[in-house]
Amino acid sequence: MKKAIAMLLSAVMIFSLTACGAKQTEDEPAKGVGQTQTDVNAETSEKTQTDTTVKNEDSDPIKVGLCNINEKGAFGKLVKYGFEQACNERGWELVYADNNSNGQQAITNADTMVLQEVDFVVDLNVDSSVGDMVKGIFDEAGIPVLAVDIALGDAPFFGIDSEQLGYFNGETAAKYIQENYEGSVDYVVLMTQIASGDEVQKRVRSSIDALDENGIKYGEVVEIESENDAAISQQRFTDFLTAHPDAESVIVFTINENSAQGVYAGAVTAGREWDVRIFSANCGVQFVEPMYESAGKQSWVCTISNFTELYGEQCCELIEQYFETGTIPESTCCKFEAITWDNISEFYPEGNCPWDNFE
Structure with missing residues (x-):
């Protein structure tokens, strides 16, 4: 687990160093x-x-x-x-x-x-x-x-059909909340990415529709702009935790892995990891490697893979x-799957993931 946290914090430090200047691209795949x-x-x-x-x-x-x-x-x-x-x-x-x-x-x-x-x-x-x-x-x-x-x-x-993905993620979270929080949480946080337009925001906003239709109770919904940046997400989510010291059950929905990585790092560094549960979109090394490293014992519990x-x-x-x-066709939707510790090895077996071809 310490190694997983170290990986996350190192990655966020790299994002921080590049956030204010020209963005460097990583090595390209062969x-x-x-x-x-x-x-x-x-x-x-x-x-x-x-x-x-x-x-x-x-x-x-x-x-x-x-x-x-x-x-x-x-x-x-x-x-x-x-x-x-x-x-x-x-x-x-x-x-x-x-x-x-x-x-x-x-x-x-x-x-x-x-x-x-x-x-x-x-x-x-x-x-x-x-x-x-x-x-x-x-x-x-x-x-x-x-x-x-x-x-x-x-x-x-x-x-991605953003509305469909958001609702699916909300249904996944609703089941988790019913099983682990007796159907009620303090806050729901939506990490947005406004520059991408209103349609993309449905990837998090439609999650609320699913929570409501599944009878989940929550105190307040808070939107935080992530700017698709892990370092910015970490800082702004840390500010949220600081402003809400008594919050013990915070459900976070993110548009992608970048903002989820920042939220996770913010919760860990604030000593508040287990006050938070993260449900993200996209599935890559940022989610999979820490999940294997922690053997599923982490607060970033699920991501919706669009493969x-x-x-x-x-x-x-x-x-x-x-x-x-x-x-x-005017519109063609990719397929979705909720990836958790229970099924991660089926879709992303350790040591045999797609990104292993270019790392």
């Missing part, structure tokens, strides 16, 4: 054998698409552009790894860019994808305020685009559908 990949960042420091050009067997390999959300954590790394594998298996060329959770960078990357003459773009843009602009760049160039996890104008969507490592394969199947038929 390319698949035989895969052609272009990294444009290194070079440059049921809805129907209107352009329905269909590739045939005699055409050049499909050139897919991937504008990733960022590579600061396991989520972005898993997205990139999954696309490398899926494109490699199909003999496609992958043109890669890192949006680095920055709207201006997303715009720059969109322009670069146009210059690279990609056939199709998959875009993970965290800044909803530039979504229409990014989509407009692709529309003007006649390049079809698929938005992943966060809406991008009126582009077809793949990924990010499979995003590449699922999106490439949609791209294939587009080039075969000229259309793809």
Whole structure:
């Protein structure tokens, strides 16, 4: 357990050092054998698409552009790894860019994808305020685009149904609260990420609907802006604990692992770990390694996995559908599973997890 806490605190210290300056990206995963990949960042420091050009067997390999959300954590790394594998298996060329959770960078990357003459773009843009602009760049160039996890104008969507995930997480928490707190807790804290738009906030806000419909009682719901940053989440949640010294049962819902990691570290360093129970979204090394290290004896009890490592394969199947038929569904939801100590070995066996391929 001490090792797990040390891992968390070290990770949060790294986030703190980078929060006020330029964000450094982590080492990239190795390319698949035989895969052609272009990294444009290194070079440059049921809805129907209107352009329905269909590739045939005699055409050049499909050139897919991937504008990733960022590579600061396991989520972005898993997205990139999954696309490398899926494109490699199909003999496609992958043109890669890192949006680095920055709207201006997303715009720059969109322009670069146009210059690279990609056939199709998959875009993970965290800044909803530039979504229409990014989509407009692709529309003007006649390049079809698929938005992943966060809406991008009126582009077809793949990924998390935020309302569904939030409700599912709330149901999971409700069962836990009934079994461990006799159906009543002092506070419910929602760690938000406002820059990503109202739809994404449903990943935590819809959890309250599930608690209410399952008869859970709670004193107050408090929203804390996480800014998708572990260090900021830790500080702001620590401030919450300081302001509520008598709170003994605090349920926390987070949009992703970054904010959950910060909340967990804040509770541990404040000596209040067991006053808190955390229910997060996404599943990667930040959740899995501490869970194994503690043998399940930690207050971060659950995360809803959307199996990010499979995003590449699922999106490439949609791209294939587009080039075969000229259309793809308006919205395609990824699958969910609540990961706890009881089932973690089934989905993420120790020593054989997706991120082991690139660490």
